[in-house]
Amino acid sequence: MKVLFKNKTQYTKQTYQEYLNFHQNKYNLRYQFITIIVILFLSFCLLMNFKYKNYPTALIILICLFIFIYYQFFHPQKTIDKELKTDKFENEEFFTFKFYEKFFTIINKNIKQKLKYRYLTKIFETDDFFYLYVNKNHAFLLKKSGFTVGDTTKFLKFLKKKRWYI
Numbered sequence: 001m002k003v004l005f006k007n008k009t010q011y012t013k014q015t016y017q018e019y020l021n022f023h024q025n026k027y028n029l030r031y032q033f034i035t036i037i038v039i040l041f042l043s044f045c046l047l048m049n050f051k052y053k054n055y056p057t058a059l060i061i062l063i064c065l066f067i068f069i070y071y072q073f074f075h076p077q078k079t080i081d082k083e084l085k086t087d088k089f090e091n092e093e094f095f096t097f098k099f100y101e102k103f104f105t106i107i108n109k110n111i112k113q114k115l116k117y118r119y120l121t122k123i124f125e126t127d128d129f130f131y132l133y134v135n136k137n138h139a140f141l142l143k144k145s146g147f148t149v150g151d152t153t154k155f156l157k158f159l160k161k162k163r164w165y166i
Contacts, residue, residue, distance in 0.1 A: 001100050001101070002100070002101075003098050003099070003100065003149055004099050004100060004101065004149070004150060004158065005097075005098075005099040005147065005149055005150035005154075005155050005158065006096065006097070006098050006099070006147065006148045006149035006150065007096070007097040007099075007142045007143070007146045007147050007148070008094055008095070008096045008097075008146045008148060009094070009095050009097070009141060009142050009143040009146045010092055010093070010094050010095075010143075010146075011088045011089055011092065011093055011094075011095060011141065012089065012092045013084060013089050013092075015129075015141055015143070016083070016084065016089055016141075018126075018128070018129065019129070019131065019139065019141055020080065022124070022126060022129075022131065023131075023137075023139075026124070027136075031072075035072050038068060039065070039068070039069070042061055042064060042065045042068065043065070045061050046058055046061045046062055046065065049061060088108070093108055093109070094108070095107070095108050095140075096108075097140065097142055099150075099155070099158070102116065102117075103115060103116045103117065104117070106140065115134075117159075117162040117163055118163075119134055120132050120133065120134060120159075120162075120163050120166065121133045121134060121135060121136070121166065122139075122166055123156075123159050123160070123163060123166055124139075125156060127144075128143060128144055128145070129141055129142060129143055129144060130142040130144065130152075130155070130156070130159075132159075
């Protein structure tokens with residue numbers, strides 16, 4: 001099979017931080033809106049249960065409120081810290097992406113993973129990177145200067161053709 005595009009990108013803490021900044025700028029407003037709405041709703045329910053002296057239900061709602069606050073504010077930072085301690089960022093590993101007509105591969109050391117284009121949920125372009133999202137929180141980072149086969153303008157057109165509705 002013929003390799004249409006090939007990219008080699010080094011995953012560093014700096015590239016991850018750039019991705020996090022991009023992701024936060026893209027999705028932070030919606031995240032904050034949902035957080036505020038849910039906290040207001042749970043607080044209202046909590047106050048109504050206290051007002052009508054329904055303490056067992058109020059306790060359950062209070063526990064739900066604390067779990068939600070933990071999940072929204074502390075869990076993301078814990079996940080980021082855990083991700084930064086993985087080998088790919090600690091050792092600043094290189095990832096090679098090869099794009100074929102029907103799928104693409106990700107190669108890192110001795111690990112090779114094959115993915116079809118249908119698994120891409122979003123594609124974003126910045127000045128320095130392409131972010132190929134596979135779900136709402138995870139993306140492959142491809143540095144634009146890392147292309148050794150093909151160029152960035154043809155690459156974006158190719159991906160848009162494969163995933164035209166994204």
